[in-house]
Amino acid sequence: MQNIIHIPKPAYPWPTVYSPISETFYKEENTWYDTDYGFMSPESIKRYKKQRLVQVGAFMSxxxxxxxxxxxxxRFAVYVTTFDxxxxxxxxxxxxxxxDRIFEVMTGEDPQPEEKGILRQMAxxxxxxxxxxxxxxxxDRIATNFHRFITYGIMEETPFKFNKTDPSLARYLMIRAYSIGMVTYGDLIEPATGFALPVDIYNHPVIQRLVMLLATIIAIQNDYASIRKEMTIESERFNIIFILQNEQNVSFEEACIEGLRIHDEFVKEMESLSICLPDFSPYQKEVENYVYHMKLMxxxxxxxxxxxxxxxxxxxxFAVTPDGQNPILLDFEVKHISRE
Structure with missing residues (x-):
């Protein structure tokens, strides 16, 4: 019988709302893969069809x-994940x-027939x-934030993965907030609610801090949900549990506890800001609804x-890794448990 490692699940003071259409887009999603994702390996496509990526879009909107x-x-939920x-x-x-080509397509250019099909999905x-x-x-904003996702997230992670080195906790938190893709994914609140925040409101320091809190909280959340998978990938360095183990020289279990403590502090900050928003008149109700939908995300x-x-x-x-590396076999099982 395998040993079991218990991983606590993050918890929140906010409601969970369930989408009425979360089970209705799989046929379209599979068509997108068959039509526009042929630049990926057949095995990756087969696995993506089991991942229910379009469903996460419904859960978050x-x-x-x-x-x-x-x-x-x-579409965005699928292509931001597969691209990553x-x-x-x-x-x-x-x-x-x-x-740079993605930015051009996301802001107005149409892709050429010979280009990767993911660009057609973006267009x-x-x-x-x-x-x-x-x-x-x-x-323009969602395209700019996608550009930042690549530049300040993925491209900042890459040297650590190639060199098999670990970032400091502070550097991890900065990079991971971008590399999780949630700075740009958070822009989807506005088409979901039918209201685009005016530029001056979106750029307000309180809104910008909430955007970064949203990204950071979900980044840590993802680290806990994906920990079993990431234990099997040698190049994976960007998980707060691994970072804390190495930087603080603590056990895996202690790192799990500390990571959730850090996560919970960000949750408290997000809640504190959300109940004390600046005056955004005449769009106060729209901003409050935007922040409410951040919590639903x-x-x-x-x-x-x-x-x-x-x-x-x-x-x-999970998809076949770009370098074709085989996953490391684990001699234990991981079980996620609710926090008391």
């Missing part, structure tokens, strides 16, 4: 019941070229967002990990 409004949100997997160990010069989402009333300044993503039925975090369920 649970108040969106209109399929036309949700469709580009679902695909470029994980891509040489930086090659990634810079890809990054389709852009047009659908605009058809649903999203203004150009918001299109946090609880929705957490629910997806444990209730959505995804196979992404099982050894035979």
């Amino acid at each position: 649970p108040t969106t019941s209109d399929r036309d409004i949700f469709r580009p949100i679902g 997997d695909y470029v994980e160990l891509m040489p930086l010069e090659e990634l810079k070229v890809f990054r 389709a989402a852009r047009k659908e967002f605009m058809d649903n009333g999203m203004p150009q300044f918001w299109i 946090v609880t929705g993503c957490n629910a997806w990990y444990y209730e959505g039925g995804t196979q992404r975090y099982f050894p035979d369920g």
